Amino acid sequence: MTDYNFAYLDEQTKRMIRRAILKGLAIPGYQVPFASREMPMPYGWGTGGVQVSAAVMTADDVFKVIDQGADDTTNAVSIRRFFERTAGVETTEATGDATVIQTRHRIPEEPLNDDQILVYQVPIPEPLRFLEPSEVETRKMHALEDYGLMHVKLYEDISAHGAISTAYAYPVEVEGRYVMDPSPIPKFDNPKLTMSAIQLFGAGREQRIYALPPYTRVVSLDFEDYPFEASKAEHACALCGATDSYLDELIVDDAGTRMFMCSDTDYCQSRRAAGHVGAQGTPVKEDAA
Amino acid sequence: MTPLLQVDGLSKFYGQRIGCADVSFDLYPGEVMGIVGESGSGKSTLLNCLAGHLPPDAGRVMFDTRAEGMRDTVTMSEPERRMLGRTDWAFVHQHARDGLRMNVSAGGNVGERLMAVGARHYGDIRSQAIDWLGRVEIAEDRIDDRPRQFSGGMQQRLQIARNLVTGPRLVFMDEPTGGLDVSVQARLLDLLRGLVREMGLSAIIVTHDLAVVRLLADRLMVMKDGHVVETGLTDQVLDDPQHAYSQLLVSSVLQV
Numbered sequence: 001m002t003d004y005n006f007a008y009l010d011e012q013t014k015r016m017i018r019r020a021i022l023k024g025l026a027i028p029g030y031q032v033p034f035a036s037r038e039m040p041m042p043y044g045w046g047t048g049g050v051q052v053s054a055a056v057m058t059a060d061d062v063f064k065v066i067d068q069g070a071d072d073t074t075n076a077v078s079i080r081r082f083f084e085r086t087a088g089v090e091t092t093e094a095t096g097d098a099t100v101i102q103t104r105h106r107i108p109e110e111p112l113n114d115d116q117i118l119v120y121q122v123p124i125p126e127p128l129r130f131l132e133p134s135e136v137e138t139r140k141m142h143a144l145e146d147y148g149l150m151h152v153k154l155y156e157d158i159s160a161h162g163a164i165s166t167a168y169a170y171p172v173e174v175e176g177r178y179v180m181d182p183s184p185i186p187k188f189d190n191p192k193l194t195m196s197a198i199q200l201f202g203a204g205r206e207q208r209i210y211a212l213p214p215y216t217r218v219v220s221l222d223f224e225d226y227p228f229e230a231s232k233a234e235h236a237c238a239l240c241g242a243t244d245s246y247l248d249e250l251i252v253d254d255a256g257t258r259m260f261m262c263s264d265t266d267y268c269q270s271r272r273a274a275g276h277v278g279a280q281g282t283p284v285k286e287d288a289a
Numbered sequence: 290m291t292p293l294l295q296v297d298g299l300s301k302f303y304g305q306r307i308g309c310a311d312v313s314f315d316l317y318p319g320e321v322m323g324i325v326g327e328s329g330s331g332k333s334t335l336l337n338c339l340a341g342h343l344p345p346d347a348g349r350v351m352f353d354t355r356a357e358g359m360r361d362t363v364t365m366s367e368p369e370r371r372m373l374g375r376t377d378w379a380f381v382h383q384h385a386r387d388g389l390r391m392n393v394s395a396g397g398n399v400g401e402r403l404m405a406v407g408a409r410h411y412g413d414i415r416s417q418a419i420d421w422l423g424r425v426e427i428a429e430d431r432i433d434d435r436p437r438q439f440s441g442g443m444q445q446r447l448q449i450a451r452n453l454v455t456g457p458r459l460v461f462m463d464e465p466t467g468g469l470d471v472s473v474q475a476r477l478l479d480l481l482r483g484l485v486r487e488m489g490l491s492a493i494i495v496t497h498d499l500a501v502v503r504l505l506a507d508r509l510m511v512m513k514d515g516h517v518v519e520t521g522l523t524d525q526v527l528d529d530p531q532h533a534y535s536q537l538l539v540s541s542v543l544q545v
Contacts, residue, residue, distance in 0.1 A: 144368045148375070148405025152390070152397050155404065158411055159396055159433050223411040 007054040007087040013037055017055035017209070021200055024211035029174030030142070031125050036207040046079060046104060047204030049121035053083065053102045056117055056200065062090045064098035069106040069246070069263030076104075095266050105168070107189040109245045109267040112197035114214055120183045122203035125210065127171045127181040147179050150221060158226055167231070173219045180210065182218075188232045188246045193218040235260040240271040241278035291353060293318045293459060293491050294339070299348035301331075301338050307515035308334035312348070314510065314520065318458070321485060321492045323506030323523060325499060325538065331515040332495045333463060339493065340380050340461045341370045352377075352459070375405050379452035383464035385444035388451070389436045395422065395447055396432040402455045421450040425480060442473035446480065453484060460485075460492040466501055478504050499542055503527060511535045 005011065013035075020034035039047040057063065063083050067076040071093040079102060080091045092098050095110040102119040112118060128138045131149045141147065150171055157165045170187035174180050182193055183201060193199070199212040212218065222228040233247045238259050245267055247260040259280065262268035272284045292315040301308035309331035316322055324332045337343040339350055341362055350362045355377065362370060374380070382388035389398050399418040400408070408414050419429050425446035427439075436444050445465065452460065465481065466474040482505060485492060494505055502509055502523055509526045511519040511534065519532040530536045 144371055146371060146405070148401055151404040151409070152393055152401050155400055155411065155414065156394060156397050159394055159415070222409075224409050225412050 004086040006059070007057045007083065007089075008039075009037065009051065009054045013051075014055045017051055020209040021052065021055065021211060024200070024209050025198070025213050027178075028212055028216050029178030029180040029210060031208040031210045033207055034209050036204045039204065040082075041078075043205040044123060045075060046102070046121035048202030048206075048209070049102045049104070049119050049204075050079060050082070050202075051204060052119045052200050052202035052209060053100055054087075056119070057083070057087055057089060057100055059087070059089065061099045062092050062097055063087075064092050064095065064101045065103075066101065066106055066108065066264070066266075067104045069108075069248070070265045072265060093266050094270070095264075105184050105186075106246070106263060107185055107192045107195075109242075109262070109264045110270075111192075112195055114196040116197040118195075118197050118199045120185075120199065120201045122181070122183040122201045122206070122208070124169075125181055125201065125203040125206050125208040127169075127179050142178060145177070147173075150179055151223070154221060154223065154226075158223070164222065164226055164228070170228075171221050173221060174212065175217050176219075179221070180218075186232070186246055187220065187228070188230045190218075190220045190228070191230050233260050236278060237262045237268060237271075237281075238278045239281040240268045240276045241281065242268070242271055242276070290317060291359075292316060292351075293320075293353050294493075295349075295351040295359070296339065297349045297351070299335070299338055299345050299350065301334050301343060301345045307331070309338070309512070309515045312517055314517075316459075316491055316493065318491055319489045320508065321490075321494065321506045323502030323509045324493065324495045324512060325497060325502055325509060326512035327497060327538070330512040332512050334515075335512070336461055336463055336493065336495045340378065341374060342380075372406075375402050376455055377458045379455075379457040379460040381445075381448055381452055381460065381462040381465050383467045385436065385441070385448045388448040389444060391437050392435060394433045394435060395427065395439070398436065398447060398451045399454050402451065406455060417454060421454050422447075424484070425450040426476075442469055442477060445469065445477060449481070449484070453488070453490075456488070458491060460490050462492060462494045462496075464496050464498075465494065466496070466498065474501075481505060499527060499539065511538065 017034055020032045024032045039050055041047060065076040065079045067073040083089055084091055095108045100117050104121045126138055128141060131153055132138050154164050168186050169181055169184040170190055172180050172182055196214050198214055201210045220228040233249060235247055236243045239261050242262055245262045245264060248263045250259045252259050277283055294316040297313050299312045300310045312335055326332045338345040345363060351359045352362050354360050396418040399421050400414040403414050422432060427443055427446060436447055466477055496502060506523045509523045510517050513534045519526060519535045527539055530539050
């Protein structure tokens with residue numbers, strides 16, 4: 001081990017964060033204020049998620065970090081290294097092997113089980129923020145279930161674009177009570193919010209923690225005549241051929257040629273390892289050579 | 290007939306200063322009451338206390354709710370009061386930008402109250418919004434425009450549509466024609482008079498413009514320094530004012 005306390009934060013701070021997490025689990029969707037600490041990374045890089053991960057992590061945990069679905073981006077790699085160094089935990093890229101998964105903007109394609117905890121990095125926890133700038137007023141609105149304004153936003157979407165154009169951070173209603181921002185996950189992931197793993201949301205700069213216990217009923221807001229639709233690009237993954245996963249769109253040359261591939265790198269990899277090959281993919285063995 | 294609104298000994302103090310003191314009156318369904326007085330006479334304070342925007346220091350405001358009959362709105366819980374505020378009550382502000390969402394389209398502004406009480410069908414909300422824009426003489430093709438692209442008179446008419454769309458029974462108006470030029474005022478008054486008659490609305494109108502109450506109000510209350518100094522039928526008060534201040538007020542109107 002190192003000179004750091006286990007998982008960087010001191011024990012008092014972890015207790016404080018755990019209390020906030022327990023309260024969040026007891027009131028699903030409610031934003032619990034907590035005393036967010038200064039972390040050795042800038043706000044907006046996942047300070048909330050890191051603090052929540054640190055508070056729930058044990059020495060036996062296997063840790064995975066995904067950033068927009070990918071395990072190999074700067075943010076994911078540095079957070080993974082951070083906990084390797086400060087907690088000495090084992091890390092992995094395989095969704096199925098991980099017990100704590102910290103994520104930025106995606107839910108893994110592979111269904112999670114009840115031994116796993118999914119920790120979200122949240123930039124702006126307040127779903128009403130851009131409609132009502134006053135925090136005093138939004139907290140009052142949550143307390144009184146005064147959510148008419150949320151539908152005004154969806155109404156404006158339809159009147160301007162002919163469809164609900166909100167594509168990420170799509171507001172949801174939790175257990176018929178609180179309206180919650182599911183962090184900027186694509187709305188494709190919204191139906192997965194009802195799952196068997198515990199989901200914890202940490203917003204470091206905004207100093208809020210909220211949570212979804214397993215199997216919480218989460219409903220995406222919509223209109224009767226414009227129902228919610230979990231949309232994705234109408235393509236198959238170019239590498240693994242998956243038609244059921246959320247796709248990233250890449251422009252690969254100056255002529256604007258597009259390529260679509262799974263945003264969940266672990267999902268794509270494991271499919272290719274199992275022998276699936278997409279239109280532009282190559283079998284895994286040649287790939288490795 | 291039971292009154293729609295029963296106000297009893299309503300007082301509001303700002304520290305040592307009087308906002309309004311010991312105001313009592315009854316308002317019956319379909320009745321329009323005007324409150325007149327000079328600036329600082331407490332008429333806006335009174336209106337805000339009645340509408341639940343300010344907590345009064347003493348007194349009762351009994352409202353005849355649809356479900357449970359007479360209820361004191363002062364001691365009512367905040368969610369109940371807010372519910373009244375978007376169903377049975379309406380509040381028309383002097384400045385349209387206080388009562389409108391300036392960065393939401395006209396249709397969204399009208400639809401907000403519907404969605405707040407549970408409307409979840411876009412097509413229905415939109416057709417009701419179009420209907421109401423028509424009733425306040427705003428062209429249908431302006432439905433997706435922001436209120437900031439509207440003239441002052443149109444903004445005020447939009448605010449009225451936004452408030453009346455849920456079919457309220459009691460409308461509070463704070464200087465609804467303030468800041469508009471006279472021809473626009475006349476059109477707006479015409480519109481308000483039509484809507485009040487057509488929908489059988491009760492209304493409380495605060496204004497310093499005696500012409501407005503002459504046209505709209507059945508009854509009149511004159512306020513001075515936080516106290517009600519004279520009440521009566523509008524024509525009676527305006528044609529034969531009894532209190533010295535009412536006489537001054539009536540005689541101060543410019544004759545053209």
